[in-house]
Amino acid sequence: MATVAHEILSHIYSRIVSPYVKELRKYTAFSNNVYGELLPKFVSRIFKELELRSDQVFVDLGSGVGNCVLQAALETGCESYGCEMMENAAELADKQAVEFQERLKLWGIKAGLVKLITGDFLKSEEIGEVLQKTDLLLVNNYAFDAELNGNLVHMFLDLRDGTKIVSLKSFVPPGHTISSHNVESPINLLQVEEREFFSGSVSWTDAPGKYYVSTIDRGRIKKFLSSQE
């Protein structure tokens, strides 16, 4: 299914996004709105490795032109949500979603529900609600600043145990361990694993790199607290 999905998504992208690709570069340098994409092959690998299923919920926080959202719905049949605040990217995402539905009809293919929200994910009530049922959360936070990454970790308090978060930067500093000084910190919810992506996985470089899979695990804090009794 992945190759057919890639082909359909690539046709939609060429028609809707490619003519306006210059617009996507009109972000403020070094801001949280720096634009870049995870490429379909890498996204498929994430879905496969993390076993995203049709009865699950995928969310992309900072969904850009909606690529990963459409790919999740098409490739796995899951419910798929995205939230993007940059107007030009969000408009292209909506246009891609319309073209996506038309192509599905044409090909007689069914996909999961797609919902694209325009706005700030930190302020969206709908995102707050969706997070409570999310199974796989993608945050391409490669260019996010420390404040935004910190705010995101507070949002993770809404996630259920077992939810997986894929990010390009770790939310947990290297060498972090739970201690009596930091036991209140929400980063203690996260069990983080570093993985490597291959060359050709992301739009901003050909080089290989690292990504992080964090799992929500409240048991870590409980275990620490009981070790202190």
Ligand SMILES: C[S@@+](CC[C@H](N)C(=O)[O-])C[C@H]1O[C@@H](n2cnc3c(N)ncnc32)[C@H](O)[C@@H]1O
């Ligand atoms: C690097 S792009 C990722 C696009 C897509 N998720 C991907 O990985 O292919 C990150 C996006 O996050 C968006 N973003 C940053 N802060 C945001 C916020 N608070 N609310 C919504 N979107 C935000 C940026 O505008 C940018 O389009």
